[in-house]
Amino acid sequence: MARKQVKGISYAKYGYLFSIPFIVAFVIFSLYPTLYTATLGFTDCKGLGNNNWHFLSDPFENFKNVLSNNSFITSLKNTVAIWIMNFIPQITIALLLTAWFTSRSNEIKGKGFFKVVFYMPNIITAATVAILFNALFSYPVGPVNDILVSLGLRDAAYQFSVDKSASRIIVAFIQFWTWYGNTMIILISGVLGISPDIYEAAEIDGANGVQTFFKITIPNIKTVLLYNLVTSLVGGLNMYDIPKLYLNGGPDNATLTANVFIYNQAFSGSYMYNKAAAASMIMFVIISICSAILFWIMRDRDEAKIQKEIKAAKKAAKKGV
Amino acid sequence: MSVVKKDAGSRAFLISAYIFCGLLTVLSLIPFVIMIVNATRSTTQIQQHAISLIPGTNFMKNFAVLTSKTFNPWKGFINSLIISVGVTACTVYFSTMTAYAVVAYEWKLKKPFFTLIMCVLMIPATITSIGFYQFMYKIGMTNNFLAIILPAIASPPTVFFMRQYMIPSLPMEILQSARIDGAGEFRIFNQIVLPMMKPAMATQAIFAFVSSWNNLFLPSILLTKNDKYTMPIMVSLLTGDIYKTEYGAIYLGLFLTVLPLLVVYFLLSKYIIAGVALGGLKG
Numbered sequence: 001m002a003r004k005q006v007k008g009i010s011y012a013k014y015g016y017l018f019s020i021p022f023i024v025a026f027v028i029f030s031l032y033p034t035l036y037t038a039t040l041g042f043t044d045c046k047g048l049g050n051n052n053w054h055f056l057s058d059p060f061e062n063f064k065n066v067l068s069n070n071s072f073i074t075s076l077k078n079t080v081a082i083w084i085m086n087f088i089p090q091i092t093i094a095l096l097l098t099a100w101f102t103s104r105s106n107e108i109k110g111k112g113f114f115k116v117v118f119y120m121p122n123i124i125t126a127a128t129v130a131i132l133f134n135a136l137f138s139y140p141v142g143p144v145n146d147i148l149v150s151l152g153l154r155d156a157a158y159q160f161s162v163d164k165s166a167s168r169i170i171v172a173f174i175q176f177w178t179w180y181g182n183t184m185i186i187l188i189s190g191v192l193g194i195s196p197d198i199y200e201a202a203e204i205d206g207a208n209g210v211q212t213f214f215k216i217t218i219p220n221i222k223t224v225l226l227y228n229l230v231t232s233l234v235g236g237l238n239m240y241d242i243p244k245l246y247l248n249g250g251p252d253n254a255t256l257t258a259n260v261f262i263y264n265q266a267f268s269g270s271y272m273y274n275k276a277a278a279a280s281m282i283m284f285v286i287i288s289i290c291s292a293i294l295f296w297i298m299r300d301r302d303e304a305k306i307q308k309e310i311k312a313a314k315k316a317a318k319k320g321v
Numbered sequence: 322m323s324v325v326k327k328d329a330g331s332r333a334f335l336i337s338a339y340i341f342c343g344l345l346t347v348l349s350l351i352p353f354v355i356m357i358v359n360a361t362r363s364t365t366q367i368q369q370h371a372i373s374l375i376p377g378t379n380f381m382k383n384f385a386v387l388t389s390k391t392f393n394p395w396k397g398f399i400n401s402l403i404i405s406v407g408v409t410a411c412t413v414y415f416s417t418m419t420a421y422a423v424v425a426y427e428w429k430l431k432k433p434f435f436t437l438i439m440c441v442l443m444i445p446a447t448i449t450s451i452g453f454y455q456f457m458y459k460i461g462m463t464n465n466f467l468a469i470i471l472p473a474i475a476s477p478p479t480v481f482f483m484r485q486y487m488i489p490s491l492p493m494e495i496l497q498s499a500r501i502d503g504a505g506e507f508r509i510f511n512q513i514v515l516p517m518m519k520p521a522m523a524t525q526a527i528f529a530f531v532s533s534w535n536n537l538f539l540p541s542i543l544l545t546k547n548d549k550y551t552m553p554i555m556v557s558l559l560t561g562d563i564y565k566t567e568y569g570a571i572y573l574g575l576f577l578t579v580l581p582l583l584v585v586y587f588l589l590s591k592y593i594i595a596g597v598a599l600g601g602l603k604g
Contacts, residue, residue, distance in 0.1 A: 011426050011427070012426060012427060012428040012429070013428075014422070014426055014506045015423075015425075015426030015427070016428055016430075017422075018419065018422035018426070019419050019422040019434060021419070021474050021475075022415060022416075022475045023434075023475075024474075025415070025472060025473075025474035026475035028471075029471065030446075030475060032456065033450075034448075036452030036453075037448075037449050037450075037452030037453075038452075040451060040455065045455075049458065096341075097342075100338050105331065106331050106334055108335065108338055108342075114342050114346065115594055116590045118346075118349055119590075119593070120349055120350075120353075121349055123586050124579055125534070125535040125537075125552065125556065125579070125582065126537070127553040127556045127557055128575050129352075131556060131571070132356055132575050134560065135568065135572065135575070136355065138371075141371050143372045145371070146371040146372045147372065185597045185598050186597065189599070234445070238445045238447055238448075241538070245537075245560055259447055259538070262447075262450075262451075263538070266451055273455065276451050277452070280448050280451055283448055284444070287445070287448065291440075291442065291444065
């Protein structure tokens, strides 16, 4: 109705005008670099400031090279392994805290305080956190070793930095430590969005806390859980700051993630831009698949519903005529 | 009888819940406590007992050791501040503008445009960094803050958030009456729409600022000169051989990089946590 009052003037051009800055910035800083990266993946471009590069006679040489590179395969495996080791405890503890903090029968006091404290690690620079943990686990004298020895858990200090599994676990733990508060807050807000009527009905039916949680809460926050899973996965595939600065991918590539591999290929040693670009594109495909899933989950349900209703109404109107 | 039983049960539940939350609280805080206390202790003290709750008196000495080498906290702070303020301003202003173009106007390519935004929502900048770096190198934009600030004009997640917020809260009637009063479209956006979007813009501003402040990957690729280093790049210097045994100085360096964030967090934690909760509901 409102739009029809000023018929005669088309406002469509302002739609285009107001999106120009976004489009220009997107094309220059995002689309072009993406295509450029893809192109470099097919060339022999290496070395600092090299502008004289050519396409390879076998265009997929770099891709084959990267996919058969043991370090890259290790880095992919590490990325996934570290992500799983961080995600399972993270979602479990976040769910447990969510159940407690939204419990209707047992009100926990100080929820606000706990939320602030649990979320805090998330806001601290990941680079700082990685180096801080490196210092905490340092050998022969470090805070963690100090605790272990003085509690009698170990006779002598342990050199964490040469133990492959310990290093992976510590990196996964740092990820867990920085993200569980964030996950918890998102899950709590999902639970608070559930209609209280459902819970009242369950209470009248005599369901206990555990039953209510598994039969009502979990099914109702499925979307939020899935959203969390996919954002965490995409973030996990991009892990860089923590493994890079904790032990620079070591010991013996145990904490080398895909992004650390790409960085090391391109920006250190022999500046293999072409191989790094090919590896980037492989990661791009993997992440695109993951974000396609996310897109599908987050699709605008209300709008799709309205569109359907409009269509149905139009059909009905046609039939009426 | 059953009433008593239930009370005992819920008391046991509450006690175990508090113990667990207490443990997590210690886990969340202890690394920072160790960091802050050790920042004031001398390296020899730390080497004897790495954990202590009693602050030392070596704060100034550690500071002198720290700043005598490449680590320049003041420079890093200023550089990070310039970049983060620039990124925040670009992200918030232009994302609101783009969301407004999608919400307030009917235009032919609107649907495909919005689909594009949704598609690139999750594509991280790190993946395209090789091409980005080569491109910036070619046009001489390395070691230039604009190479990090300007890309923030197109930030799909913020546009998505702004659109979600704008749809229910922007009354078209007000825009119509402003048009009848003769206001131009650009003025309507700046003087009517922006003030109405303030709460959403504040939330997004906090997140844009913090994530830009913490960003390491792109700045570490593009900014190679000492005097352009941001705070996270300064921090990464602490792992090198230069500070190998200067534990006190390392802890102090870490503390200095965390300090501005801790101040911001304790001033704004209420809004930050509300913002996280809001962001998660976009699903």
